[in-house]
Amino acid sequence: MIVASRKSVADLREQLAPYGRILIVGCGTCVTVCQVGGEKEVEVLGSALRMAFRIHGTPKEVLEATIERQCENEFIREIAGTVAEADAILSLACGAGVQALAERFPGKAVFPGVDTQFIGILEQQGIWAEKCIGCGNCRIGDFGGICPLTRCSKKLLNAPCGGARGGKCEVDPNLDCGWQLIYERLKSIGELDRLSAIQEMTDWSKSHEGGCRVIVREDQRIS
């Protein structure tokens, strides 16, 4: 899922200062699971902003809505009526959701209410970790199911750097060494010989470095 983190109430209050009536829009998918932008968080932020604006002498009306997925027009359509009543939208979805709202409602100011961080998983309750950088050319199978581009701080493909100590990364001792994990994993499945293969350089043009990516699938198109 896409993992995001909370922005401070003070930052949001400053950003929304010029607008009268604000609509907070939550998303029922990734940001609900990482407990940053779902229905509950919309409710909490709604209260927080209403109180903050009132305390600072600029009371505003703050409306609340949460839709199933903010990255799909089909669901965005459901809130079109409420959006029409608002002067600005505060989206608690990932960057995709924020931009989907901006595209769908060209006449409305749209602001991000969260900081989108990464594609990751819930490791333990309350701990989310990055697992994928969306490079566009997945080779995880060659590394026993562990992505060196994400898990190795130096993005090395052909062996560890040698700087790890006790299985921890020299860039940040709180991080596991990605290559230690790859070695242990390949050893446990009996495929250590995979490490003798030379990996080609990553073609970063297939990632975001090659520009904004668009996938067109003729088999899926209906018009």
Place this chain on the structure above:
Amino acid sequence: MTEFEPRILALCCHYCAYGAADLAGSMRTQYPPNVRILRLPCTGKVDIAHIMRAFEQGADGVIVAGCLEGGCHFQEGNLRAKRRVGLAKRILEESGLERERLEMFNLSSAMGQTFAEIARDVTERIRALGPSPVRVAGCELRVVSWEASDDSSETKGGETER
């Protein structure tokens, strides 16, 4: 000028703090009437949204009162509430309210005297802080009441302002 009388909401666990409050009453122990009790099945039921809503609607202080640590009827509801209260304090502070307006307490149902002491301490602490800045800024206390509709199978909410 009359002295400021704080309005304090106490979110009390059915298995401990609510029993303690009841015991304080049975023991005829005096405590300030500023504390309004709301019974919950467990403090694990407390959501940050409940706390925020209380402040938004004019509470000067909120206390969450749960079982002694290790004594939760549902094992760890009070520990979860403790973490949520921690985050709620941060959000309140970011919103412009003093974090001291929200506190969590742990007690057992046998601690009627302690409940009364907590009620007295919190009332004095909130009195010293003064009215909630939300109230000062012009919040009207909204009293939400539920009335039976014409159709007895349904109920509808009605809000009155005072």
